[in-house]
Amino acid sequence: MPNDAYFPILAVPRTGEPAGDDANPCLSCGACCAHFRVSFYFGEADPLHGGVVPPALVTAISPSRVCMQGTEQGSGRCVALRGTLGQPGIHCDIYEQRPTPCREFDMWEADGSPNPDCQRLRLALNLPALLPRPDAENDPQGPATPNQPRAA
Numbered sequence: 001m002p003n004d005a006y007f008p009i010l011a012v013p014r015t016g017e018p019a020g021d022d023a024n025p026c027l028s029c030g031a032c033c034a035h036f037r038v039s040f041y042f043g044e045a046d047p048l049h050g051g052v053v054p055p056a057l058v059t060a061i062s063p064s065r066v067c068m069q070g071t072e073q074g075s076g077r078c079v080a081l082r083g084t085l086g087q088p089g090i091h092c093d094i095y096e097q098r099p100t101p102c103r104e105f106d107m108w109e110a111d112g113s114p115n116p117d118c119q120r121l122r123l124a125l126n127l128p129a130l131l132p133r134p135d136a137e138n139d140p141q142g143p144a145t146p147n148q149p150r151a152a
């Protein structure tokens with residue numbers, strides 16, 4: 001399970017503290033929120049099931065699943081995304097209520113190497129490539145030695 005501290009999809013709170021791109025590359029990106037179909041169990045947007053995603057912002061795509069409006073076909077911009085892609089200030093307007101796929105998408109792989117989807121989407125926006133997770137050198141399977149067998 002990815003750690004929220006590792007900046008999952010568009011880790012930009014609506015009222016978060018200002019931070020530089022060095023601290024959080026999502027702060028001037030947003031590419032993932034305008035690329036994937038963001039689909040999830042309908043209960044996440046149903047208060048009767050304990051859901052917190054605003055129901056008015058989702059589209060039903062099957063009897064049990066919904067997706068964020070705007071992302072139905074893929075390559076569409078999520079209705080909750082605010083700001084200009086690839087520019088500082090882009091953010092999620094429902095950050096605290098965002099659905100599971102947004103919370104679980106991580107800019108880094110488990111070994112600390114950059115998520116290849118992030119890299120691809122960022123490069124398409126002419127943004128700098130992601131660097132390995134800062135603490136990855138402490139990981140025995142860190143990105144400096146990606147093919148190293150797991151330590152015994």
Ligand code: SF4
Pocket residue numbers: 007008009010011025026027029030031032033105106107117118121122
């Ligand atoms: S594509 Fe990656 S770097 Fe860009 S906002 Fe999404 S998670 Fe952040």
Ligand code: SF4
Pocket residue numbers: 009010032033038068078079080081082091092093094095098099102
């Ligand atoms: S809900 Fe927020 S984090 Fe999720 S795709 Fe939409 S703008 Fe991005």
